[in-house]
Amino acid sequence: MAQLAVFDLDGTLVDTPRAIIETFSAAFGSLGVEVPDAPEIRATIGLPLQRAFGDLLGVAPDDELATRGVRQYQIHYKELILPRAQELLFPGVAEGLAGLQDRGVTLAVATSKFHASADALLSAAGLRDRFALVVGADQVTHPKPHPESGQLVLDTLGIPAEHAVMVGDTTHDLKMANAAGLRSIAVTYGIHSAAELATAEPTWTVDTFDEVVARLDKALTTQDQGSAV
Incomplete structure (x- = not known):
């Protein structure tokens, strides 16, 4: 049976939080409204863009102003983040993913980004070919922390939850994993x-991507069901 590692993107594979704050700030500037403080913006990272703009603007996620904010964000994203994608990779990510793939682990991404943005970021970082599947927030009815993203990955790849592990940097990722029956x-x-x-x-907590790879090797290649370390 194939073994599966599902990764979040921002803050897990790519060190994008600072660049994301810059991109949000540029989008708000384009809207001609007051730019929120950096901590306010940072607190929304991991949420779908439409909801993040709604929260920051104090409007409903489907409000026209939030929709305009998302459009402006996507324009600035291409200018501010994509050109820096490779340099924003966390240490050990490129080598670690290559090693996991070489050892037969199937790799996927479940992100709160729209699919097109996630695909573009992974391509710019030179990682897209590592992943069998990328699921974005616009491909599900209920994004993270709802289990739908994780379940879509499992169903599409035909791998049961007990053979999969979710890796993420926010409670949204971990709650999704728990609800979908994945270790995390x-x-x-x-x-x-x-x-x-x-x-x-x-299930486990680690401090570096090298530790992620080591933990996945134990959890997936040996089907270790151990407790958190």
């Missing part, structure tokens, strides 16, 4: 702190 690895180098991540009860 929380990484502490992304958006949410170790204390925040602990509230979502990850």
